[in-house]
Amino acid sequence: xxxxxxxxxxxxxxxxxxxxxxxxxxxxxxxxxxxxxxxxxxxxxxxxxxxxxxxxxxxxxxxxxxxxxxxxxxxxxxxxxxxxxxxxxxxxxxxxxxxxxxxxxxxxxxxxxxxxxxxxxxxxxxxxxxxxxxxxxxxxxxxxxxxxxxxxxxxxxxxxxxxxxxxxxxxxxxxxxxxxxxxxxxxxxxxxxxxxxxxxxxxxxxxxxxxxxxxxxxxxxxxxxxxxxxxxxxxxxxxxxxxxxxxxxxxxxxxxxxxxxxxxxxxxxxxxxxxxxxxxxxxxxxxxxxxxxxxxxxxxxxxxxxxxxxxxxxxxxxxxxxxxxxxxxxxxxxxxxxxxxxxxxxxxxxxxxxx
Numbered sequence: 001x002x003x004x005x006x007x008x009x010x011x012x013x014x015x016x017x018x019x020x021x022x023x024x025x026x027x028x029x030x031x032x033x034x035x036x037x038x039x040x041x042x043x044x045x046x047x048x049x050x051x052x053x054x055x056x057x058x059x060x061x062x063x064x065x066x067x068x069x070x071x072x073x074x075x076x077x078x079x080x081x082x083x084x085x086x087x088x089x090x091x092x093x094x095x096x097x098x099x100x101x102x103x104x105x106x107x108x109x110x111x112x113x114x115x116x117x118x119x120x121x122x123x124x125x126x127x128x129x130x131x132x133x134x135x136x137x138x139x140x141x142x143x144x145x146x147x148x149x150x151x152x153x154x155x156x157x158x159x160x161x162x163x164x165x166x167x168x169x170x171x172x173x174x175x176x177x178x179x180x181x182x183x184x185x186x187x188x189x190x191x192x193x194x195x196x197x198x199x200x201x202x203x204x205x206x207x208x209x210x211x212x213x214x215x216x217x218x219x220x221x222x223x224x225x226x227x228x229x230x231x232x233x234x235x236x237x238x239x240x241x242x243x244x245x246x247x248x249x250x251x252x253x254x255x256x257x258x259x260x261x262x263x264x265x266x267x268x269x270x271x272x273x274x275x276x277x278x279x280x281x282x283x284x285x286x287x288x289x290x291x292x293x294x295x296x297x298x299x300x301x302x303x304x305x306x307x308x309x310x311x312x313x314x315x316x317x318x319x320x321x322x323x324x325x326x327x328x329x330x331x332x333x334x335x336x337x338x339x340x341x342x343x344x345x346x347x348x349x350x351x352x353x354x355x
Contacts, residue, residue, distance in 0.1 A: 003034035004353070005079070005086035005110075007097045011053050012043025016212055017181060019246020020270070021092060023158045025051060027346040028090075036086055038078050040071060054078050075100065083108050088353045090115065090136075095128040102131045111353050117142040117155075119266045134352050138340075141288055142267040151352055155268050156345035159337050162250060162277035168326030170257055172204070174318045177256040179210035179249060180263070180271050182222045182240075186211075187262040189228055190285075193307035194260075194314060196232040201311075203318055205237060210252055212243030253278040257325070258317050261286060264304040268292070268340075277336040279329035281317060283310065292335055296328070 006025060010018045025047055029035045035051045041058035056071040056078075079101050088111040091098045095114050105112055113134040116125060121144045129135050129147050137143035138155040176195070180186055188209055195207050213219050222240070229238045244252060253259070259275035261284040268288050275282050285304040290297050299316070302309040317325065 002032065002087040002353075003036070003085060004028060004032045004088045004090055005082065006035065006037045006090050006092065007094070007101070008037065008039050008092040009094055010041045010043065011037060011039045011045055011055075012041070013046060013247050014044045014245040016179075016243035016246060020156075020158070022047070022246075023161065023342060024092075024156060024346065025053075027158075027342050028350075031346055031350040034085060036082055038075065054082075072100070076104070079104050086110065089113065090349070091128075091132075093117075095125050098128040098132055099124065106131075113349065113353065116145070117267055119144055121145045136349055136352075138268050139288065151348070153348040153352075154345045155270055155273050155340040156342045157270070157273045157277045157336055157340050158342045159277045159333070162253070162274045163333075164254065164279045164329075168279060168322060168329050170322035170325060171206075171255070174203070174205045175208070175255060175257045176205055176260055176314065177208040177210065177252060177258075178260045178262065178271075179244065179252065180269075181218070182209075182211045182213045182225070183218050184221050185263060185265070187264075187305065188221075188225050190262045190305055190307045190310060191260055192225065192228050192232060192234065192238060194310040195234055195238055197308060197311035198315060198318075199232075199234065199237060201315065203315060205318070207234075207238045208252065208256070209238070209240050210242070210244050210249075211240075249274065250278065253280055256280060258283060258314060260284070260310065260314070262310075273336050273340055276329075276332040277340075279326070279333045281325050281328050282332065283313060283317075285310075292339065293332075294335075296332075 008021050013019055013022050029048050029051050037053045040056045042055035045053055056074045061067040061070055089105055091114045098112055098114050112132040113136055114128055114132050115136045117138045129145055135147055135150045136153050198205050213222050259280050259282045261269055261272045264286050266288055269286055272282050272284055283300050285302050293300050302313055
């Protein structure tokens with residue numbers, strides 16, 4: 001095995017959006033002789049002693065145009081300083097780093113791989129793809145780029161972490177949850193309207209929408225969602241507990257009966273796969289899950305934005321026996337373990353670098 005340099009935005013076990021990459025780093029360490037990590041920002045870290053994490057300094061300097069020059073200087077300083085301590089580079093999502101680092105890495109004959117899982121194909125990605133050796137993505141539709149360098153490797157879910165300790169236990173009232181960024185593209189209002197429909201039908205439910213905001217526009221959106229909750233008279237039913245550290249998500253899933261996803265991004269949503277790995281029934285409008293859900297699609301998928309259909313199908317879950325829901329959750333977990341486990345993902349990625 002050789003040594004690899006990982007480039008990512010943030011390394012932080014407590015981050016609600018990017019905390020998962022900490023577990024990716026741990027898995028890389030099992031497959032490579034040496035792992036170095038460069039991140040824009042560093043938070044809580046608990047990694048093997050032989051993994052070294054270097055920050056460009058955002059946690060110290062903040063973010064503005066002048067500070068970006070510091071980050072750029074630190075980036076070049078580190079990739080040059082560490083040049084003899086890695087043979088390959090893995091850039092996570094931020095393809096701009098592949099463009100910036102290419103002259104140094106090509107000079108040093110380092111193999112370059114980029115992880116990209118999003119429907120859009122910006123110019124920066126198309127340029128980076130010409131310079132990289134591999135473009136890794138979760139599914140065929142997870143990256144819209146047409147390239148012979150595209151490698152389909154699965155999503156990378158830590159199925160050991162996202163695993164129920166005990167059997168499925170149905171709660172009273174029935175607990176519905178979702179988590180992720182509070183943003184208009186996530187269509188949170190669909191879940192609120194579905195909850196109102198269920199309450200109107202006399203169902204006893206509790207709903208938790210876990211997540212945080214990152215921009216002033218998203219704060220306005222969250223304020224509007226809270227207004228909608230009040231308008232629908234759901235304040236005793238529907239909660240926004242705020243962002244949760246990634247390592248705490250399993251605790252939320254443990255207390256849930258059903259996970260709902262309202263975003264139709266067209267690519268596999270990691271949160272849905274994590275819930276499935278946990279053995280929890282899920283419901284989604286994202287057509288990217290049609291193949292994975294297979295014969296369960298009719299029960300677990302609803303039309304994007306259709307809160308009435310979501311409520312109708314969720315009501316069937318509410319009235320299903322706990323044993324039935326438990327078996328469903330187990331079968332969903334088996335699908336994730338077979339096709340999207342973190343161990344499988346890192347093994348596949350590592351093998352491509354050996355080609």
